[in-house]
Amino acid sequence: xxxxxxxxxxxxxxxxxRHRPGMYTRTECPLHIIQxxxxxxxxEALGGYCKRISVILHRDHSLTVDDDGRGIPVxxxxxxxVPTVExxxxxxxxxxxxxxxxxxxxxxxxxxxxxxxxxVTNALSTRLEVxxxxxxxxxxxxxxxxxVVEPLQRVADAPKKVTGTRVRAWPDPxxxxxxxxxxxxLERLLRSKALLLPGLQVSLTVxxxxxxxxxxxxxxxxxxxEQIDGEAVAPLFSGEKYAAKGDENFPVGxxxxxxxxxxxxxxxxxxxxxxxxxxxAGGTHEAGLRQAALDAIRSFSEHHALLPKGVKLAAEDxxxxxxFVLAVRMLDPSFQGQTKERLxxxxxxxxxxxxxxxxxxxxxxxxxxxxxRITELAIRAAQxxxxxxxxxxxxxxxxxxxxxxxxxxCQSEEIxxxxxxLVEGDSAGGSAKSGRDKELQAIxxxxxxxxxTWEVEAGSLFANREVHDIAVALGIxxxxxxxxxxxxxxxxxxxxxxxxxxDVDGSHIRVLLCTLFYRHFPKLIACGHLYFAQPPLYRLDxxxxxxNRPPRKIYALDSAEREASIDRLRLEGVKAEAIxxxxxxxxxxxxxxxxxxxxxxxxxxxxxRIRMPGxxxxxxxxxxxxxxxxxxxxxxxxxxxxxxxxxxx
Numbered sequence: 241x242x243x244x245x246x247x248x249x250x251x252x253x254x255x256x257x258r259h260r261p262g263m264y265t266r267t268e269c270p271l272h273i274i275q276x277x278x279x280x281x282x283x284e285a286l287g288g289y290c291k292r293i294s295v296i297l298h299r300d301h302s303l304t305v306d307d308d309g310r311g312i313p314v315x316x317x318x319x320x321x322v323p324t325v326e327x328x329x330x331x332x333x334x335x336x337x338x339x340x341x342x343x344x345x346x347x348x349x350x351x352x353x354x355x356x357x358x359x360v361t362n363a364l365s366t367r368l369e370v371x372x373x374x375x376x377x378x379x380x381x382x383x384x385x386x387x388v389v390e391p392l393q394r395v396a397d398a399p400k401k402v403t404g405t406r407v408r409a410w411p412d413p414x415x416x417x418x419x420x421x422x423x424x425x426l427e428r429l430l431r432s433k434a435l436l437l438p439g440l441q442v443s444l445t446v447x448x449x450x451x452x453x454x455x456x457x458x459x460x461x462x463x464x465x466e467q468i469d470g471e472a473v474a475p476l477f478s479g480e481k482y483a484a485k486g487d488e489n490f491p492v493g494x495x496x497x498x499x500x501x502x503x504x505x506x507x508x509x510x511x512x513x514x515x516x517x518x519x520x521a522g523g524t525h526e527a528g529l530r531q532a533a534l535d536a537i538r539s540f541s542e543h544h545a546l547l548p549k550g551v552k553l554a555a556e557d558x559x560x561x562x563x564f565v566l567a568v569r570m571l572d573p574s575f576q577g578q579t580k581e582r583l584x585x586x587x588x589x590x591x592x593x594x595x596x597x598x599x600x601x602x603x604x605x606x607x608x609x610x611x612x613r614i615t616e617l618a619i620r621a622a623q624x625x626x627x628x629x630x631x632x633x634x635x636x637x638x639x640x641x642x643x644x645x646x647x648x649x650c651q652s653e654e655i656x657x658x659x660x661x662l663v664e665g666d667s668a669g670g671s672a673k674s675g676r677d678k679e680l681q682a683i684x685x686x687x688x689x690x691x692x693t694w695e696v697e698a699g700s701l702f703a704n705r706e707v708h709d710i711a712v713a714l715g716i717x718x719x720x721x722x723x724x725x726x727x728x729x730x731x732x733x734x735x736x737x738x739x740x741x742x743d744v745d746g747s748h749i750r751v752l753l754c755t756l757f758y759r760h761f762p763k764l765i766a767c768g769h770l771y772f773a774q775p776p777l778y779r780l781d782x783x784x785x786x787x788n789r790p791p792r793k794i795y796a797l798d799s800a801e802r803e804a805s806i807d808r809l810r811l812e813g814v815k816a817e818a819i820x821x822x823x824x825x826x827x828x829x830x831x832x833x834x835x836x837x838x839x840x841x842x843x844x845x846x847x848x849r850i851r852m853p854g855x856x857x858x859x860x861x862x863x864x865x866x867x868x869x870x871x872x873x874x875x876x877x878x879x880x881x882x883x884x885x886x887x888x889x
């Protein structure tokens with residue numbers, strides 16, 4: 241088969257969406273592409289321009305979203321030279337949500353950052369019709385398969401004060417496992433918009449069926465009270481707090497609103513949102529909520545001497561019986577994928593924790609009886625957790641080994657929560673020791689490169705000091721792949737994390753350690769205990785943007801992520817020459833705070849789990865790469881795969 245210039249296809253317009261829909265939306269049903277249209281209407285309400293959102297689910301599986309917002313602009317776009325409404329529905333990365341330079345922007349805290357939202361709805365629909373009312377006229381246009389089939393035209397006059405947008409879409413069943421929009425999920429989505437925007441009238445009409453309407457005057461407090469089914473041990477706690485002008489840490493207007501309730505029994509209700517976007521998979525904003533609750537209840541319990549001797553509260557203890565609704569507003573949230581189910585923004589942890597801790601601590605002291613009952617729930621959970629950990633530890637005790645002197649061990653006895661970081665170099669080890677969570681994280685610095693153990697017999701392993709220290713610190717002995725899982729009974733850590741520099745030497749050390757574990761401790765990999773840390777290679781220092789946007793530091797894992805961050809900043813109006821880019825030469829260059837935030841904090845780090853490959857595939861490759869007498873084979877392999885090696889480096 242020939243491979244020429246004609247073999248390279250270039251997808252234009254909305255073609256990438258239709259060729260790879262799974263990259264842009266969930267494909268089990270069309271709900272997410274309809275949600276994009278609903279989110280646009282909700283963003284108008286967030287900006288204060290919309291009082292009503294009406295949704296109609298038609299018999300033919302199409303859906304209409306109607307709002308009384310400002311209406312999409314219909315005049316000619318100055319760059320694209322077509323009507324602006326056509327640009328919105330036919331161009332990826334087009335929209336009014338990128339301009340956030342000042343607090344007056346209607347989309348300052350919008351969730352639609354990618355600019356691909358409603359254009360994806362259009363691309364994956366057999367037909368889409370849009371009507372816009374503004375400037376005393378009603379306009380209409382239609383699309384089919386993402387292409388314009390009825391150009392924009394003025395169809396009628398309208399009162400000058402009346403504005404709004406109506407979108408009707410017929411999702412294309414070719415792209416979805418089921419053409420039916422789940423009614424229960426759609427109702428929950430619309431209900432959430434009403435609870436997050438008190439006073440907004442939201443309705444859902446099923447053609448030939450019933451009409452449901454939602455409007456929450458008391459917002460989250462009313463909503464959460466309806467959701468919990470257990471007996472509350474204290475009054476519901478709700479509130480909101482946003483950064484004021486001149487805040488040194490966060491942009492003006494960013495912050496959170498919340499409602500929290502603790503129950504002694506019954507099911508839990510937990511929902512979180514970012515800029516009106518539901519985040520069913522949680523994320524860093526929920527981590528901030530847990531941290532604030534832990535700090536506040538710890539402070540209350542210590543002040544009132546409620547903690548029994550030896551009991552240490554953890555976030556899971558405090559939150560084991562908590563139901564909550566959390567709504568965060570923040571600039572430029574980073575989600576996991578276009579479907580936005582999980583928030584990844586590191587700033588959200590500190591944002592939510594700082595906004596919520598002081599109000600919660602004040603509320604606890606204003607409601608001492610309820611606060612004591614909440615603390616008692618947390619203490620009982622901590623004691624149950626401690627008893628379970630002690631039982632596991634007793635089963636794992638089998639003799640005593642002298643731990644390596646350079647090991648900085650953790651304090652916790654809960655094996656499943658403990659982590660050990662195998663760190664390259666003493667300097668990085670020093671930063672890791674200072675920045676770690678001493679309760680749960682242990683540090684073992686490695687000096688130089690570990691021995692290549694591919695051809696070393698198990699009986700001779702401990703002649704090497706580094707290998708000996710690793711094995712003793714982990715608490716397990718060398719074993720074959722056929723061994724039972726019981727060989728890990730004395731394992732002292734639930735996660736073994738290899739943390740090396742993001743350079744060639746660091747990659748070599750990772751390979752040597754993986755060789756050690758694959759050859760002599762294979763059950764560690766097979767049972768999912770081995771991980772790679774992923775430290776960032778670059779830091780982008782972004783200057784302040786006006787009075788409302790303080791300076792920022794953005795970390796990038798590699799060159800591709802660095803360029804993606806620069807592109808996003810450019811869309812925000814940041815000039816490329818204003819961005820200072822620094823490259824980390826190694827982990828030792830990071831101070832403890834940076835290392836914690838980017839690489840070690842469970843809330844913001846990115847770990848890569850190492851999987852056990854099939855022996856018939858892995859062993860020949862490992863033998864070729866690591867055996868002493870295979871230099872000729874390695875040379876031939878590198879000559880054949882030089883481009884791949886260069887790309888990886």
